[in-house]
Amino acid sequence: xxxxxxxxxxxxxxxxxxxxxxxxxxxxxxxxxxxxxxxxxxxxxxxxxxxxxxxxxxxxxxxxxxxxxxxxxxxxxxxxxxxxxxxxxxxxxxxxxxxxxxxxxxxxxxxxxxxxxxxxxxxxxxxxxxxxxxxxxxxxxxxxxxxxxxxxxxxxxxxxxxxxxxxxxxxxxxxxxxxxxxxxxxxxxxxxxxxxxxxxxxxxxxxxxxxxxxxxxxxxxxxxxxxxxxxxxxxxxxxxxxxxxxxxxxxxxxxxxxxxxxxxxxxxxxxxxxxxxxxxxxxxxxxxxxxxxxxxxxxxxxxxxxxxxxxxxxxxxxxxxxxxxxxxxxxxxxxxxxxxxxxxxxxxxxxxxxxxxxxxxxxxxxxxxxxxxxxxxxxxxxxxxxxxxxxxxxxxxxxxxxxxxxxxxxxxxxxxxxxxxxxxxxxxxxxxxxxxxxxxxxxxxxxxxxxxxxxxxxxxxxxxxxxxxxxxxxxxxxxxxxxxxxxxx
Numbered sequence: 244x245x246x247x248x249x250x251x252x253x254x255x256x257x258x259x260x261x262x263x264x265x266x267x268x269x270x271x272x273x274x275x276x277x278x279x280x281x282x283x284x285x286x287x288x289x290x291x292x293x294x295x296x297x298x299x300x301x302x303x304x305x306x307x308x309x310x311x312x313x314x315x316x317x318x319x320x321x322x323x324x325x326x327x328x329x330x331x332x333x334x335x336x337x338x339x340x341x342x343x344x345x346x347x348x349x350x351x352x353x354x355x356x357x358x359x360x361x362x363x364x365x366x367x368x369x370x371x372x373x374x375x376x377x378x379x380x381x382x383x384x385x386x387x388x389x390x391x392x393x394x395x396x397x398x399x400x401x402x403x404x405x406x407x408x409x410x411x412x413x414x415x416x417x418x419x420x421x422x423x424x425x426x427x428x429x430x431x432x433x434x435x436x437x438x439x440x441x442x443x444x445x446x447x448x449x450x451x452x453x454x455x456x457x458x459x460x461x462x463x464x465x466x467x468x469x470x471x472x473x474x475x476x477x478x479x480x481x482x483x484x485x486x487x488x489x490x491x492x493x494x495x496x497x498x499x500x501x502x503x504x505x506x507x508x509x510x511x512x513x514x515x516x517x518x519x520x521x522x523x524x525x526x527x528x529x530x531x532x533x534x535x536x537x538x539x540x541x542x543x544x545x546x547x548x549x550x551x552x553x554x555x556x557x558x559x560x561x562x563x564x565x566x567x568x569x570x571x572x573x574x575x576x577x578x579x580x581x582x583x584x585x586x587x588x589x590x591x592x593x594x595x596x597x598x599x600x601x602x603x604x605x606x607x608x609x610x611x612x613x614x615x616x617x618x619x620x621x622x623x624x625x626x627x628x629x630x631x632x633x634x635x636x637x638x639x640x641x642x643x644x645x646x647x648x649x650x651x652x653x654x655x656x657x658x659x660x661x662x663x664x665x666x667x668x669x670x671x672x673x674x675x676x677x678x679x680x681x682x683x684x685x686x687x688x689x690x691x692x693x694x695x696x697x698x699x700x701x702x703x704x705x706x707x708x709x710x711x712x713x714x715x716x717x718x719x720x721x722x723x724x725x726x727x728x729x730x731x732x
Contacts, residue, residue, distance in 0.1 A: 261439075262381040266389050268434040270396035272332065272374040275431050276339065276367040278400030278549065279424075280309045282408040284528035285542050289417045294352040299653035304355050305525050306649040311364030312371070314642035317635050319372045328377040329438045335369030336431025338362055344425030347418045359421070363428075370431045377438045394614075398556060401549025405528075409542035499633050504687060505624035506633060509573070512680035513617065514640045516580055518648035519672025520613070522665050523587060523606060524548075525649050527599075530662040534594035544599055548607040555611035563616050572620050577681035579612030584673025587666040648672075 283305035291301045322331045342363030349355045375393070382389040411420035499506050524545065531541035559579075563572055586609060589602040618634075625633040652665045 262389075265377060265381045265438055266392060268437040269374045269378055269393045270399075272370055272431055272434040273393060273396030274400030274403070275428055275434075276312070276335070276371040276374075277397040278404055279367065279428075280305050280312070281401050281524050281545055281549070282404035283308070284525050284545065285405055285408040285412060286417045286420070287525070287529045288532060289412065290352070290355070293417070294355075296352045297653065298656040299650045300352055302525060302649035302653035304352070304360050306521075306646050307356055307360030308364040308367070309521060310642040310646035311361055312367045312642075313638045313645060315365050315368035316372055316638045319369050320635070322369065323373050323376055327440060328373045328380075329435050329440065331369050331373035332377075332435030332438060333432045335366040335371075335373065336429055336433075336435060338366030339370065339431060340366070340425045340429035342366060342425070343421050343428055347421035347425070366428070366431075370435070374434065374438070380441045394556060395553055398549050398552035401552060402546045403549075405542040405545040405549075409539055413538070497636065499625060500636060503625060505684070506621075508680060508683045508687070509620060509624050510637055510640055512676050512683070513637070514644045515679070516673060516676035517641055518644045518651075519584065519587075519669035519676075521645055521648055522652050522669040523590075526652065526656075526662060526665045527590075530590065530665070531594065531596070531599055533662055536594070536596050536599070540596055544603050547600065547603040548610065551604065551607035552611050552614070555608055556615050559612045559615035560619075563619055570623065572616055572623055573684045574681060576613065576616040576620050577677045577684075579609050579616065580673055580680070581677035583609035583613060584670045584677060587670040587673070590666045591663050 287301060290296070290304070291298065294301075319331060322334070339362075342358050342361075342365075345362070346355055346359035349358060375390070378389050378393060408420065411423060500510065501507075527544055528541045531544060532538055562568070563575060568575060583606060586602060586605040589598060589605065592598065621634065621637060652668055655664050655668060656662055
């Protein structure tokens with residue numbers, strides 16, 4: 244693997260030796276990147292006071308950071324293909340560190356949007372997604388175990404970041420805290436340096452075309468006019484249009500969205516869901532402080548959510564992997580979303596610290612189910628050879644609603660003057676999304692049953708998954724692992 248890809252064959256370092264160091268680096272990387280936006284609620288009140296900003300204006304900062312973290316997936320894919328995983332992770336660490344250092348010198352809330360929001364969020368995206376990708380090359384037999392262990396990094400970060408943030412905020416203020424965060428996030432460059440390329444298999448056969456020759460051949464193919472002989476070359480503008488179309492199909496699956504009803508329903512449902520899903524992580528701390536809870540105890544609430552996720556998410560993943568739930572994971576996912584939405588009503592009943600702890604327990608259990616199932620369900624509704632492109636469109640639409648959710652909730656607080664309406668809004672989005680997905684897939688099942696009765700039975704593991712075309716077993720054994728760019732909420 245010269246640039247994050249791999250030649251055919253296997254390596255003697257896969258699933259052992261240095262692979263475990265790469266896994267350790269990925270755990271640290273996910274703790275540094277994916278869970279960092281959870282600590283922004285600790286600084287919410289101080290930033291609002293510093294810049295004399297409204298709740299809506301202040302909430303744009305974590306909203307932009309989280310949205311860019313999800314939306315940068317296609318750009319990260321291009322960088323990984325061109326420069327490799329190691330370079331992309333190190334670039335992400337550099338961007339996130341520089342962004343946080345620059346944000347400590349911000350003189351307006353709009354500057355914070357660019358530095359801590361866009362630049363740091365883009366660095367998080369590069370580091371997280373390229374780090375997940377490199378695990379696919381270092382682990383083959385134990386890939387499921389490696390990904391499960393790597394995901395604990397986000398839960399550990401969700402536990403530690405709020406506590407560290409509150410301590411630094413009390414001791415030295417938000418500007419110096421952001422400056423220290425910039426130095427800490429540069430450690431992602433060290434994690435990237437550990438992810439050295441894997442050399443798989445024997446050297447390339449002379450009969451096989453070189454990568455440069457393949458690029459030339461594909462460029463020549465792109466210039467062929469449709470249906471014409473190879474000697475009739477299409478105009479440059481038509482060739483560019485064809486290349487652009489292929490790129491969009493590779494990274495954004497609009498064709499699947501139009502043809503696959505299951506993917507269409509699931510994408511719309513999740514995009515609607517995340518408008519409410521991210522709100523408690525941003526507004527829980529300021530809500531507790533506003534209702535008389537001490538700042539240290541308020542920061543502890545987010546840590547409780549992260550601590551429970553460390554244990555509950557792997558258990559939820561194992562439960563969803565049982566054969567009894569094959570083809571029915573969408574209903575488990577809808578149930579977790581419904582429970583998450585209903586749990587937000589606990590905050591409205593009382594803002595007492597003991598009640599908020601109970602809320603965190605229920606919220607974190609349902610959150611674990613959502614995190615463990617969200618991509619397993621996506622694998623059920625699309626065929627695996629198009630999963631990467633389906634994921635690209637999925638995360639783009641998801642990031643748009645993540646971007647809009649917190650500012651709209653902040654506007655609601657500015658108008659009403661009560662944080663409790665944020666949790667009402669979160670509950671509305673979550674419950675409506677759960678009912679939409681559950682009932683829509685139930686109707687889709689009923690519609691498909693008469694058609695499936697007329698067709699011969701198949702051994703497909705999912706009723707929504709496309710039938711795979713058989714391949715040569717010898718080539719399949721030698722093929723490198725498929726590249727998947729996976730994000731997580």
